[in-house]
Each structure stands twice: as structure tokens, then as C-alpha cells.
Amino acid sequence: MITVEHLTKRYGPVVAVDDVSFTAEPGLVTGFLGPNGAGKSTTLRMLCGLTPPTSGSVRVLGLPYAALSNPGRRVGVLLDASAQHAGRTGREVLALAALLTGVGRSRVDEVLDVVGLTTAESARRVGTYSLGMRQRLGLAGALLGEPEVLVLDEPANGLDPAGIRWMRDLLAAFADDGGTVLLSSHQLAEIEVIADRIVVIGRGRIVADGTKDELLRGDGTFVRSTDDAALTAALQAAGIEAQTRVGGGVVATADAELVARTASAAGVVVVELREASSRGLEELFLELTAEHAREEVTA
Template sequence: MISVESLTKRYREVTAVEDVSFRCEPGTVTGFLGPNGAGKSTTMRMICGLTPPTSGSSTVKGVPYRRISNPGRHVGVLLDAAAQHAGRTGRETLSLSAQILGVDQSRVGEMLERVRLSPKAARRRVGGYSLGMRQRLGIAQALLGDPSVLILDEPANGLDPEGIFWMRSMLRDFADRGGTVLLSSHLLLEVEAVADRFVVIAGGRIVAQGSKQELLTKPGGVIVRALDPAALQAALAQAELTARPDGQGAFAVDASPEQVGRAAAANGVILLELRQAGGGGLEELFLSLTNPAAATAPVPQEALR
């Protein structure tokens, strides 16, 4: 578990993070989202004990990260894939980490295989790695100590589509086996595909957090489109359902999908589309919450649960 309570970080007159609180439960992937400069990396560095907070606190597995004995055996961290010794090979990098963590050297080969770095790549110096290869090596380091918590900052940067699919599957499997994952990423579709919960930060403050269902299932009726728009409008009016043309041949209706479907069926209207309104997914939510106006506007209480 990761628990963050009122974390704040100020650099003289600049407040990078202000009163940030959230929890990441075992068995879940939490997507930590926000635009560049929103405070994601600063928050993650405070959780990992690399940046001291101005106020507030955080714990990992019930204690501050700095108090965890041999933390790599409990918490896998990847904050900057470029922060690796360029002169060592990939295998040497993991071998040294294994010595520091006190794990068997057999784990080195296992992790290289797990992140799909070939024997040839493992013999190359890290300075010659692509960004995607560095990310795979960084993930291998994070997994080396067989931790129960993962804290990953933009781990998909530089990965090709196959690599992103692999990472998504790996994180889902890790969480499904009881692990806790805090994942920062700007690849919204990938986060939406793997995360159970979202924490959205903008301007250094949390603007929304909750489960995928809480944040992405929005009220507001349905969007419906028919082969004969006039007949559909008449059927909705007959059922006393309020419908508003959307200017593209469809109607926004303040009703449930069942109510609209029954009204259409009762009048023999053929539907081409019937969906929940506000179905733009995580991208729509992200843009609505992180624009400058949203960052300062009051946030609905249900989004802050």
C-alpha cells in the first residue's frame, strides 16, 4: 500500500505540490496523471524519499520509504530510465544491483528474459541503448528484488507498440497477484486500459481521483441516432422524453438507454447508435480537468472521494 497525506513542496516562492493526498491499495494499478509540470514527478520523488517535503507525509507498506530496510526487496522504483551508468553493460547493471539487494545472480538472467532484453543486448553498454531499451532495463531493475510495490514514472516512454502491450500485461499481472502499482504516464489510452483507479493532478493540486467507474461513467443521458431522424424524434416526443439535436443527425436524450430503446422499438424506429453521453473516456476527463480553468474551478465532491 502507498499512502500520501497532505504532501506539499515549495521552492522559495514557488509551490510545486500543494496538499496532495491519495492511497494506492494492494491489488490495484493507480494511474497518476497530469500535464507536464503538474507535480507528478515531484510527488513520486517525495514518496521515494529523494525530495524532502515541505510538509505532509507519505508511507509505503505502512512506513516512510527511507525507513524500509533494503527497500529494493519491497519496492521497485523507476523514476528516470536515463539515470544508468553508460559504461556498464545491461547485464553488469543488473548484476551489481543483485549484489546490493542480496538476491541470487540467477535473477539477473530471469529479469533480462522477462523484460525481453536479448543476450546480445545484455552484453551491450547502456550508453548505446535506445530509450526503449533503457526503459526495459529500468523495469528489470525495479522487479529484481521481487517487490510487492511498484512506483514507475513514465515507464512506457520510448517503447514500441509491442513493448507497451507487454508492459501493460506485466503490470496487470503484477496487480492481479496482489501487488500495488503507482504508474505515471502521458499515454492516456494505455493507462485507461490497465489502471483500476486514477489520480489527476494539475497545478500541483489533486483535481480528481477515484475508480475508473466513478470517473469515467458520467451521468447525462444518452446519445441516439436512427435511420429516420424524424421518426425517432416523434417517438421520443410520444414517450415524453426530452431530446436535443446535436447538429450531426443524432439526439442527446435525458433518459436511460432502456427508455430510449423501448420508445424506438414501440414505434418501429431502427437505431444506428445508442450510447451513454460523455463517453469520451480518460482523454476527455483529462482535458476537462487539466485546462487552466478546471485547475482552479471547484471540483465535484464525488470526484474527490
């Protein structure tokens, strides 16, 4: 269980994280999404005790991360796969982590097998690894202590489609066994497949938090036409609430037949007509973060 309450981080006049609250529960994969500069990485660093918050609190398994007894045995963390020591072999990286956390050396072989790094690959220096291999090694380190919680930032970067499918299955199995997974990623298609709950952050504030079904379920009708602006005006003139979406299309608070008749009367050609409930995560993400996306220094 992860509980974030009123978490705030300021760097001088810059508010990187602004009164953020959410939970990640056991048995679920929680997707943590946001555009670049939204505050995701800063939130995860505060969660893991790497960055002190200005105010608010984060509890992992009921305690601040730093207050956990031997946190490496209870919380598996992968924030930056490129941060591993380039001069050590993969096996040495894991053996040192095992020594520091009191894990038996046999566990090193177990996690290497779980993440699919061969004996020959684990004997190579990390500096020779591809990004995908570093990700697998980082995940092996996160799993080393047989934790109850996983906190992962972009763990699928550098993985091929088969590797992404493997990681999806691994995280789903971890959650099915009662583990807590907090997963930050830009790969929205994968989050849509694996996440049970989704938290979206923009400009340091939570802009959406709920189950995947709750957030992807819309109201009314989605319609795409040859002239969305004219269609929106026609719908509004007919007393129907209508709003254009980022990326094209219009959502109207009326059934499909009425929307189609209104479009026909206005001389607008409809090219797509469906229930609004069938929108995808990418569409939702763009809609929620259109006013929050930025390319500034906040992470």
C-alpha cells in the same frame, strides 16, 4: 500499499505540490495523471525519499521509504530510464544492483528474461541502447528484488506497440498477484486500459480520485452538433442544464430524446447523440485539467 497524506512541497514562493492526499492499494494498478508541470514527478520523488517534503507524509508499506529495511527488495522504482550508467553493460547495471540489495546473481538472468533483453543485448553498454531498451533495463532493475510495490514514471516511453502490450500484461499480472502499482504516464489510452484506479493532479492539487468506472461514468446526455454554442443556449433556454466540453460537444442533464427535440426546434443539426457515460479518459483528462495545464518548471 502507498499512502500519501497532505503532501506539500514548496520551492521558495512556488508551490509545486499542494496538500496532496491519495492511496494506491494492493491488487490494483493506480494511474497517476496530470499535465506537464502539474507536480507528478515531484510527488513521486518525495514518495521515494529523493526530495524532502515541506509538510505532509508518504508511507510505503506502512513506513516512509527511507525507513524501510533494504527498500530495494520491497519497492521497485523506475523514475528515469535515461539515468543509468552509460559506460556499463546492461548486465553489469543489474549485477551491481543485485550486489547492493543482496539479491542472488541468478535473479539477474531471470529479470533479463522477463523484460525480453537477450544475452547479446545485456552484454552491450547502456550508452548504445535505444530508449525502449533502456526502459526494459529500468524495469528489470525495478523487478530485481521481487518487490511488493512498483512506482513507475512513464515506463512505456520508447516502446513499440508490442512492447506496450507486453508491459500492460506484466503490470496487470503483478497487480493480480497482490502487488501495488503506481503508474504515471501521458499515454492515456494505455492508462484507460490497464488502470483500476485513477488519480489526476493539476497545479499541484488533486482534481480527481476514484475508480476508473466512477470517473468515466457521467450523467445525462452527450451531444455534438454543427453549432454547439447555439445548442447550449437553446438547451439552457428550455431549462436544461448544459455545459460545453473541451474538444467540442455538450453535456446536458436530460434524456437523449428531449435533447434531440430541443436541438431540432432550435434548428441545430445534431451529429452525435449518446449517453454521457461513454466518455473516454482523454476527454475526462482534458476536462479536468483545462484550467490547470501549464508549461512551467514545476514537475
